[in-house]
Amino acid sequence: MKVLIPCFILSLLVPLSITAAGSVTMTCMQNVYLSNGEIQTVWGSLEMEDIEIGAFHNDTRTIEFKQSWSKANFSLFDWKFIDIFLRRYIDNTQKLLRKINEELGIEDSYLIQAQAGCSSSLGDYEGLTYRVAKDGEDLMYLNVTEGVWVAGIASHSQDFQRIMKKEKTVTESIINILRNYCPSLAAIYSSVGRETFARxxxxxxxxxxxxxxxxxxxxxxxxxxxxxxxxxxxxxxxxxxxxxxxxxxxxxxxxxxxxxxxxxxxxxxxxxxxxxxxxxxxxxxxxxxxxxxxxxxxxxxxxxxxxxxxxxxxxxxxxxxxxxxx
CATH class of the missing domain: 2.60.40.10 (Immunoglobulins)
Known part of the structure; x- marks a missing residue:
């Protein structure tokens, strides 16, 4: 099952030839709250350095722009196309977490937080990060270089790691987005928001x-x-x-x-x-x-x-x- 990561579905339309002056860090935080095995709410944000650029929520399933330059050089048609991927992500995420809940028999309510990050410098693979927390504790992180999941200290960490090891398509999708699209999107935003970041x-x-x-x-x-x-x-x-x-x-x-x-x-x-x-x-x-x-x-x-x-x-x-x- 292929899961699209909401932080980076924006980057599916980004050309890889984009370069940026200097290096700016882009971070995406996504939050999923589950209760009785079902996703109750999904929300997240996209930030450059400490500036929030965009946000999304499963109530609207659309992207909310937080800065005047948040749309970058994408057209209205581009964003409508991206919104389709956002809705698909929410649906696929729910299927994956429901599958994990059923396999592990988790009935308690809990919060899953995933944080992904990269720099605007193309080819800076050492700066690629993808970490997952459960109720604020480290659940697991993805070693992007080796393509393996490493368990954290939260409850069910070993179980989540074991299941994600089997989800090779999901893992490959995350790595591909982090390596090939995230830096390009960060480069675009570091360019259109140049005055803000230079302040x-x-x-x-x-x-x-x-x-x-x-x-x-x-x-x-x-x-x-x-x-x-x-x-x-x-x-x-x-x-x-x-x-x-x-x-x-x-x-x-x-x-x-x-x-x-x-x-x-x-x-x-x-x-x-x-x-x-x-x-x-x-x-x-x-x-x-x-x-x-x-x-x-x-x-x-x-x-x-x-x-x-x-x-x-x-x-x-x-x-x-x-x-x-x-």
Missing amino acids: KIQPQVYITKTPFKSDIEVICIVTGFYPKPINVSLWRENNMEDAISNMILPNGDGTYQITVLITVNFLEQKSVYCRVEHSSLKEPLIVHLNEEHHNLIGLVVGTTVAVVVCVFGLACFVHRLYKKHK
Whole structure:
């Protein structure tokens, strides 16, 4: 049985001669929720770097464009043709998972997540990925180079791996799409979305302190940066500290923020500094804890103030809770 992967059915119309300037990573996430052996819902998204380009859902079985350039250079007829493959994918996926459920006798409800990825550099086979999770735990992944499935740690991992080893047509279809079509589609999107991907905004870095029992909590707040990948660390006397960090969160203007926190004693605070590495910076940005930077007043204006202060408060709360139960 041939299963079409929704993330890449778009690429069936993509010529392989497309090339891209630079390398941009394309990732597709598909989610399938099953209950009593039947698929209840299917949804997914296609992203370049951290920008969502398209989405689909089995309620409509059509592709939703998230960016003004999401349609690339495809015609309306092309997209109608692609939608046919999307509907076929949903039907074939349901047949395959129903078959697995019946063979394994699984009656519980669970969520299957499949993540596929490639870069816009043609021939970059090392960057091809296809991973599957069950209820958030690794179920299995496909070794694209060798064409074999490797079991994870989730329940029924060995069983899923055994069944997928028999589904040679499905495996070959996934590998073919990853190798021959995914990079070409990524190259097209990296071209039509060139201005968006080239956008780089330098981070604003603020470092502050607050009393915590007999110690001092030092918090580094980094905000207003783009793209999303960033490395933020707190250092003391040229040694990187083991810090608590929240997830990278979005601001309301399309940029991002992150908060990092450590605890030091009163005498150590003068030697603390925050170090930030980002693609918008020619060299790491270093901000020391001193009178100029430790005040949050006037940090930012508008809605960003509320967001940063909330993150700051949440980081302190989590840290105190951690210290209490340690």
